[in-house]
Amino acid sequence: VVEPVKVGIAGLGTVGSGTVNVLQRNKQEIASRVGRPIEITHIGARRDNPACNIDGIKVSRDIFAVAEDPDVDILVELIGGTDTARELLLTAIKHGKHIVTANKALIAEHGNEIFTAAHDRGVDVAFEGSVAGGIPILKSLGEGLAANHIQWIAGIINGTGNYILTEMQEHGRDFDEVLKEAQALGYAEADPTFDVEGVDAAHKLTILASIAFGIPLQFSKVYMEGIARLTTEDVKNADSFGYRIKHLGIARDTGEGIELRVHPTLIPKEVLLASVNGVMNAVMIEGDAVGPTLYYGAGAGSDPTASAVVADIIEVGRALTAEHDERVPYLGFHADQMAETPVLDIEDVTTSFYIRMSVQDKAGVLADITRILTEFNISIEAMIQREAEENEPVSIVLMTHKVSERAMNQALAKIAELGTVEKDIMRIRVEQLDA
Amino acid sequence: VVEPVKVGIAGLGTVGSGTVNVLQRNKQEIASRVGRPIEITHIGARRDNPACNIDGIKVSRDIFAVAEDPDVDILVELIGGTDTARELLLTAIKHGKHIVTANKALIAEHGNEIFTAAHDRGVDVAFEGSVAGGIPILKSLGEGLAANHIQWIAGIINGTGNYILTEMQEHGRDFDEVLKEAQALGYAEADPTFDVEGVDAAHKLTILASIAFGIPLQFSKVYMEGIARLTTEDVKNADSFGYRIKHLGIARDTGEGIELRVHPTLIPKEVLLASVNGVMNAVMIEGDAVGPTLYYGAGAGSDPTASAVVADIIEVGRALTAEHDERVPYLGFHADQMAETPVLDIEDVTTSFYIRMSVQDKAGVLADITRILTEFNISIEAMIQREAEENEPVSIVLMTHKVSERAMNQALAKIAELGTVEKDIMRIRVEQLDA
Numbered sequence: 034v035v036e037p038v039k040v041g042i043a044g045l046g047t048v049g050s051g052t053v054n055v056l057q058r059n060k061q062e063i064a065s066r067v068g069r070p071i072e073i074t075h076i077g078a079r080r081d082n083p084a085c086n087i088d089g090i091k092v093s094r095d096i097f098a099v100a101e102d103p104d105v106d107i108l109v110e111l112i113g114g115t116d117t118a119r120e121l122l123l124t125a126i127k128h129g130k131h132i133v134t135a136n137k138a139l140i141a142e143h144g145n146e147i148f149t150a151a152h153d154r155g156v157d158v159a160f161e162g163s164v165a166g167g168i169p170i171l172k173s174l175g176e177g178l179a180a181n182h183i184q185w186i187a188g189i190i191n192g193t194g195n196y197i198l199t200e201m202q203e204h205g206r207d208f209d210e211v212l213k214e215a216q217a218l219g220y221a222e223a224d225p226t227f228d229v230e231g232v233d234a235a236h237k238l239t240i241l242a243s244i245a246f247g248i249p250l251q252f253s254k255v256y257m258e259g260i261a262r263l264t265t266e267d268v269k270n271a272d273s274f275g276y277r278i279k280h281l282g283i284a285r286d287t288g289e290g291i292e293l294r295v296h297p298t299l300i301p302k303e304v305l306l307a308s309v310n311g312v313m314n315a316v317m318i319e320g321d322a323v324g325p326t327l328y329y330g331a332g333a334g335s336d337p338t339a340s341a342v343v344a345d346i347i348e349v350g351r352a353l354t355a356e357h358d359e360r361v362p363y364l365g366f367h368a369d370q371m372a373e374t375p376v377l378d379i380e381d382v383t384t385s386f387y388i389r390m391s392v393q394d395k396a397g398v399l400a401d402i403t404r405i406l407t408e409f410n411i412s413i414e415a416m417i418q419r420e421a422e423e424n425e426p427v428s429i430v431l432m433t434h435k436v437s438e439r440a441m442n443q444a445l446a447k448i449a450e451l452g453t454v455e456k457d458i459m460r461i462r463v464e465q466l467d468a
Numbered sequence: 469v470v471e472p473v474k475v476g477i478a479g480l481g482t483v484g485s486g487t488v489n490v491l492q493r494n495k496q497e498i499a500s501r502v503g504r505p506i507e508i509t510h511i512g513a514r515r516d517n518p519a520c521n522i523d524g525i526k527v528s529r530d531i532f533a534v535a536e537d538p539d540v541d542i543l544v545e546l547i548g549g550t551d552t553a554r555e556l557l558l559t560a561i562k563h564g565k566h567i568v569t570a571n572k573a574l575i576a577e578h579g580n581e582i583f584t585a586a587h588d589r590g591v592d593v594a595f596e597g598s599v600a601g602g603i604p605i606l607k608s609l610g611e612g613l614a615a616n617h618i619q620w621i622a623g624i625i626n627g628t629g630n631y632i633l634t635e636m637q638e639h640g641r642d643f644d645e646v647l648k649e650a651q652a653l654g655y656a657e658a659d660p661t662f663d664v665e666g667v668d669a670a671h672k673l674t675i676l677a678s679i680a681f682g683i684p685l686q687f688s689k690v691y692m693e694g695i696a697r698l699t700t701e702d703v704k705n706a707d708s709f710g711y712r713i714k715h716l717g718i719a720r721d722t723g724e725g726i727e728l729r730v731h732p733t734l735i736p737k738e739v740l741l742a743s744v745n746g747v748m749n750a751v752m753i754e755g756d757a758v759g760p761t762l763y764y765g766a767g768a769g770s771d772p773t774a775s776a777v778v779a780d781i782i783e784v785g786r787a788l789t790a791e792h793d794e795r796v797p798y799l800g801f802h803a804d805q806m807a808e809t810p811v812l813d814i815e816d817v818t819t820s821f822y823i824r825m826s827v828q829d830k831a832g833v834l835a836d837i838t839r840i841l842t843e844f845n846i847s848i849e850a851m852i853q854r855e856a857e858e859n860e861p862v863s864i865v866l867m868t869h870k871v872s873e874r875a876m877n878q879a880l881a882k883i884a885e886l887g888t889v890e891k892d893i894m895r896i897r898v899e900q901l902d903a
Contacts, residue, residue: 055757059617065682066614148798158798161612167758169612175800177596177604179501180778182494187901247500247801248809256814267824267894270865273852274822278896290810292817299822299867299898305764306901308743315762317901322490323602323775325901326765327750329740330758340758343615352795360787360795363583363593365610366682374683375725379691382727387709387734389702417708430705432734459702461713463734466622466741466752466760 037072038350041105041130043096043121044112045078048135048162050085051339052109056346057086063343065370066362067350075099084335100125107349109342110134119143122158126150131353133345135162135338141236141252144243157352159345164237165190165314167337168330169344174318175244181320183245185285187298190237192312192332193221193228194260194280198297199310201268202277208263220312230259231280231295238282238295241316245284246291258296271299277307380439385414385463388433390448391426391455398453399429405451409444411436426455432463472507473785476540476565478531478556479547480513483570483597485520486774487544491781492521498778500805501797502785510534519770535560542784544777545569554578557593561585566788568780570597570773576671576687579678592787594780599672600625600749602772603765604779609753610679616755618680620720622733625672627747627767628656628663629695629715633732634745636703637712643698655747665694666715666730673717673730676751680719681726693731706734712742815874820849820898823868825883826861826890833888834864840886844879846871861890867898 040056042049056063056071064070076087077096093099100108100121108125110132112118118139122132123146132151134140140147140160151158161171165188174183189195193215200211212229215221227233235255243250260280271278276299285292300307305327309315314332319325331337351360362368392398399418406413417430433441441460449456475491477484491498491506499505511522512531528534535543535556543560545567547553553574557567558581567586569575575582575595586593596606600623609618624630628650635646647664650656662668670690678685695715706713711734720727735742740762744750749767754760766772786795797803827833834853841848852865868876876895884891 051757055615059615059756062617062682063615144799148803151798152803167613167755168761169608172612173604173608173763176783176796177607177779178602178775179782179800180490180494180498180775182497187899244800246809247497247799247805247807248811249806250799251811254811256817262894263896264894266863267822267896270824270852271822271896274850274867276822276898281899283899286809287812289816290812292812294814294817297896299820299896300901304901305740305743308740320602320775321493322486322771322778324766324769324772326603326763328608328761328763330761336757337759340613340615340755343757344612347614348611361611363586364579364682364685365614365679368583368587370682371684372682374681374721376683376686376689377722377725377727379729381724382691382729385734387702387706387711389705415709417705428701432709459697459699461698461702461706461732461734463711464622464716464718466735466739 035069037070038067038353039072039074039104039106040109040346041075041077041099041102041107042073042109042111043077043099044110045076045082046111047335048338048342049078049111050082051335052111052342053085053087055336055339055343063347065366067347068354068367071346071350074104075102096121097124100130101128105130106353107131107133107346109346110136111342115139115142122147123150126154126156129154129156131157131349133159133342133349135160135342137163137233137236137240141239141250144250157349159348161345162338162341164240165316166330166332166334167340168314168316168328168332169341170316170328171240171244173328174241178318178320178323181322183286184319184321185283186241186245186316186318187306188241188282188316189279189306189309189314190282190316190332191228191234191280192314195309196220196312198260198278198280201263201265205265207265208261229261231257234280234282234295238284238293242284242291242293246286248291254293256294256296260297263297275302276300277302279306380442381437383435383437385435386433386441387461387463388431389459390429392429393453394421394427395453401451401453402429402448405444405447409440411440411444470504472505473502473788474507474509474539474541475544475781476510476512476534476537476542477508477544477546478512478534479545480511480517480520481546482770483773483777484513484546485517486770487546487777488520488522490771490774490778498782500801502782503789503802506781506785509539510537531556532559535565536563540565541788542566542568542781544781545571546777550574550577557582558585561589561591564589564591566592566784568594568777568784570595570777572598572668572671572675576674576685579685592784594783596780597773597776599675600751601765601767601769602775603749603751603763603767604776605751605763606675606679608763609676613753613755613758616757618721619754619756620718621676621680621751621753622741623676623717623751624714624741624744624749625717625751625767626663626669626715627749628660630744631655631747633695633713633715636698636700640700642700643696664696666692669715669717669730673719673728677719677726677728681721683726689728691729691731695732698732710737711735712737714741815877816872818870818872820870821868821876822896822898823866824894825864827864828888829856829862830888836886836888837864837883840879840882844875846875846879
């Protein structure tokens with residue numbers, strides 16, 4: 034029997050319950066990635082949360098009991114706030130626990146102290162969930178782009194603010210009206226200051242800049258400006274100039290020093306960041322070798338943030354498990370635990386199709402085609418028929434609903450036999466790329 | 469004196485020379501990230517390359533001399549092709565070298581064999597540069613999203629193909645014409661089969677799918693379809709339906725098995741992937757916890773691919789250097805090697821500005837404003853003046869060229885004193901987000 038990695042979780046709110054759910058739901062895949070199981074041995078929370086099932090897990094109302102529990106290897110701090118969280122982490126570090134946290138305020142304001150304590154005690158501190166939710170942005174910046182001199186970072190790193198600006202942009206709605214709606218929908222806090230005034234974004238920018246430029250965490254030096262003064266007129270004027278307004282966190286190495294600033298910003302419509310809408314986050318990073326890169330995803334929410342928290346748990350778990358030469362298995366999963374899932378034949382793939390065919394311009398051809406499609410249960414979602422010159426073939430263009438490749442092959446073979454359709458039928462698969 | 473990490477490089481073509489350049493240019497930052505210097509001790513190449521300076525580095529014409537050199541810790545394979553490269557890697561592994569490679573064909577076709585040999589010998593194999601150039605996509609997938617059950621991946625992972633499709637889309641140009649131009653520009657190989665028929669994308673998809681789903685590398689099972697049959701008519705028809713045509717690599721877990729397919733695909737215009745144009749790459753990944761995420765950047769080229777190769781060298785170097793609890797320093801750089809770069813005051817920041825002010829509708833006001841702006845060397849790039857109702861204030865909207873925050877503050881203070889301009893002047897900073 035392999036000893037599991039033992040995880041204690043402090044805080045069972047939105048992110049805490051998501052973390053429990055993700056660890057339970059993907060238990061087996063995660064174990065194959067780590068090399069041994071991850072087990073939640075202790076939860077500290079003032080109250081239970083019906084959003085997750087904690088049957089059989091030890092629960093304390095005192096979170097410090099988790100930080101001191103000898104049956105915990107990794108303390109996962111998800112209580113939020115800075116004072117108690119700081120004390121909790123320092124206690125856990127003193128007891129030799131590795132730390133995973135999603136607390137941006139804590140890291141931005143007290144990170145220097147926490148890292149020093151952790152270094153002295155020889156434990157890890159991982160905090161991917163503190164910036165841009167599920168997007169693995171700290172790993173990308175600190176490891177994936179480690180070859181680069183980072184020139185600048187510009188990020189949409191507050192989903193609430195981006196939701197408000199998107200609504201103002203797309204529907205011409207007023208700031209106050211959208212903010213009230215965002216509060217009703219649960220996107221914005223009852224006290225929206227952190228989101229709307231840029232404090233939340235400034236916390237995240239502080240962390241990004243430190244990893245990018247190798248400078249200490251310096252939250253107090255971030256210039257902050259919120260979005261409350263923006264009007265729909267500004268949004269329209271920006272559009273006239275060819276721009277969108279986004280609330281960005283920007284860090285830039287000018288050669289003289291580092292700019293750290295959070296403020297509404299006009300950016301050209303055609304840059305990818307301008308198309309990042311609603312509550313989604315995205316961070317653009319310019320490195321001297323890699324050039325511009327962009328990372329996009331959900332910046333908040335129970336499961337997305339849990340994705341980052343559990344990735345950190347896996348990271349620490351891998352370090353505790355493997356020899357250093359194979360901390361991360363070559364292909365992510367351990368070689369003796371690869372799945373036997375088959376690769377499907379293309380005929381078993383189901384998609385919608387775009388079909389273009391040239392047909393003779395005479396009566397009944399379209400009826401023949403639709404009859405054959407119907408025979409194979411292929412339904413048409415949209416059609417374009419282009420006028421043709423006299424005696425030239427007519428182009429028929431279809432979009433179908435979803436159908437198996439096999440059925441489409443058989444239908445097109447039969448259509449090709451009609452004699453009224455040219456053999457060279459064009460087909461292109463369609464993907465909606467939605468969840 | 470700290471012992472450096474010793475790197476041997478086999479192959480000094482486009483990526484090899486970029487790797488030398490990046491390691492030399494960012495030597496100090498990289499050493500602060502690794503915890504000790506990285507030194508190129510041996511280069512194996514059939515000929516020198518004027519694109520990089522290798523003065524003082526030992527050079528062999530026989531690449532196998534590098535793989536056997538006791539003065540090499542990490543062998544970096546950048547020769548391309550599969551037969552010699554495979555033999556080189558197996559030789560280096562036998563000699564206990566860690567491996568870094570950007571060779572997608574080699575990993576996709578011989579990875580299973582190479583990983584087994586490396587595992588048995590206890591050495592690392594890193595291959596971030598093999599997929600999507602400088603985008604840290606393998607790290608994001610295998611580590612950043614390790615908490616997730618991956619549902620699907622859809623990627624623009626061949627820059628040449630995307631360049632051709634973008635030109636067809638934006639300028640209505642024919643496939644053959646754009647391909648010839650891409651060859652002349654050096655984007656496409658003289659034999660464009662690998663790019664245009666999808667082989668290159670299939671190699672990359674094989675690697676992505678293996679890391680996503682924990683299945684062995686199975687290049688032979690990828691369904692491949694190229695872009696050569698696409699016409700501008702198809703591009704226009706797709707547009708009429710609300711779609712763009714992209715050449716995608718798609719891997720999906722259906723529950724029955726894994727789909728692996730590379731083919732032209734219609735995707736809705738409004739998804740972010742549809743806005744990825746030219747030679748740029750992007751990969752979209754849907755995980756059960758994180759939801760949709762996207763990673764964008766340069767998929768090829770000397771420096772961008774070197775960014776990934778050097779990140780892998782850093783990764784291995786960190787593992788060779790640090791205790792496991794601090795393989796990656798908490799903030800990416802080692803605590804005793806943080807930079808003292810100052811954070812700039814916002815007054816020292818230089819940007820363009822959007823300015824909106826309400827002015828009294830009378831003669832001379834605009835002249836007063838422009839005179840003051842000129843006094844502070846602030847030049848106007850564009851202006852909108854909206855008609856106003858009678859006796860209502862007029863709205864003047866300006867875009868300026870770049871100016872320091874300090875000068876803008878002084879100018880706006882002086883403008884506010886005119887008495888003809890309302891005090892509440894709106895200003896929003898402008899960023900072009902280009903390199």
